[in-house]
Amino acid sequence: MAAPITTIQKQQLTEEQIKEQKLEDLKTLLSENEEALNQIFSIVGELNNVGALEAATKLLQAKEDVAHIVLHQVSREPVTNLINHFMGVAGVLTAMDPAMTKKLVSSLNSGMDEAKQINNDEKIGVFDLMKVLKDPDVNRAVNFGVHFLKGLGKGLKE
Template sequence: MAAPIQKVIRQEPVKNPLESGSPSASEELQLLVEELHQSGVLEAARSMLGAKDSIAKILVEQLLRKDVLTLINNLMAAGTVLTKLDPAQLERLTEGLSAGVTEAHQTIEANQSISIMGLLKTLQDPDVNRALQFAIGFLRGLGKTI
């Protein structure tokens, strides 16, 4: 004969996720759908689904325009270039560009002409010299690849 059951373990029934937690989950879903309906979004979505072939045709035609294809190719080329650059160097370059633009605006606002002697003196400035060395190195690298 089998041994008698000594302990009874009750199992709680699993509740429906829409009914458990907060009683308003299904109500919130209903309100959301109602608001989408009142604002016309559901009607627009239904119309778009009905015209999906026409919309797809127009979209493909627009994507195949020469200027759009050129834009896509240029974005892909720019992305390729950006993946080859060292982020730290790019950050320094953008900071330098920002500082250079600020300095250029200040120089233009001063509205002073520069003489040959002033230009030669400016070339001895370590910051200007460093920027010129960078520009010359950039031009050498560019020249090797074009």
């Protein structure tokens, strides 16, 4: 009867064997992805031909100067104002109901389509406005506008 195994000896690879294994893995990877590598080399060659690689190299070499210029430009008041406006608009948009926004934009498009059909020479009098207010669509838009203005006024008061 054989003696039981009590210890497992892990095979230790030498530094040379590890390098050989890595080289074999790299050769396999290169042979399996030959077409992709050819495309990459083609892209890099085109970038070199148009001077993009040289520009990128110079940009990386001057990274401290570039960072200084970028920071100076970003810290200017017009840019900070733009960033603050963008953040404010983004905050408002995230607070709005997407379904209502979609409905409002769709309604604006319908209104623009309807407005394309006006006759610019036609004059509208006070009595014409009173008659038009009886139209349910116009009345709905005026009602929306009045409530919108009321809410806007409340917001401006704060």
